[in-house]
Amino acid sequence: AQKVTQAQTEISVVEKEDVTLDCVYETRDTTYYLFWYKQPPSGELVFLIRRNSFDEQNEISGRYSWNFQKSTSSFNFTITASQVVDSAVYFCALSVPGYGGATNKLIFGTGTLLAVQP
């Protein structure tokens, strides 16, 4: 079965603190893709990053970094020097095949609400 677990329901930090959001996934596929999306208070879902199962290299984009470890089935997201504008719900998602193998529906975790206090 495919599943994404985000055990942290809510995290509160003070501005400029570093924060890590955890994501653990389950899949029997050898090829899969993992995603992070951000949902700010306005409600839209914003794509942040995609990572495939063959690439375990960590990625950094400005204050954002992602740590993918197949050995622990984790794809964690770190925000360095957090800012109030980072306050949002963050979702981790797994791309899984449907019937025929030719689809890429997303299985989402339950999300982590990040509150950055000034």
Place this chain on the structure above:
Amino acid sequence: DSGVTQTPKHLITATGQRVTLRCSPRSGDLSVYWYQQSLDQGLQFLIQYYNGEERAKGNILERFSAQQFPDLHSELNLSSLELGDSALYFCASSAGLARRNEQFFGPGTRLTVL
């Protein structure tokens, strides 16, 4: 702005009614997905269309149906509405069927069933 548009933004209706949610994908995208976000179920995949054909189905109720038209816009029809159908409905689009394709989400339609 993701390039995916959804109308209406808000919809308030009564139990037993039928509504239609509309989605226009990003220019050039052939795949359209519908997701439901509710407090108790989280973000759940409903259904996917690719170039007019249904490609995958998730936990979509029989009272719900969707289609994708030749101009690639999609509609999600919800009928015999119940209180529990109140949710945020997202449409997303991607270039194709490959799992590497990121999905870009529209702003959502907030449905309230009274």
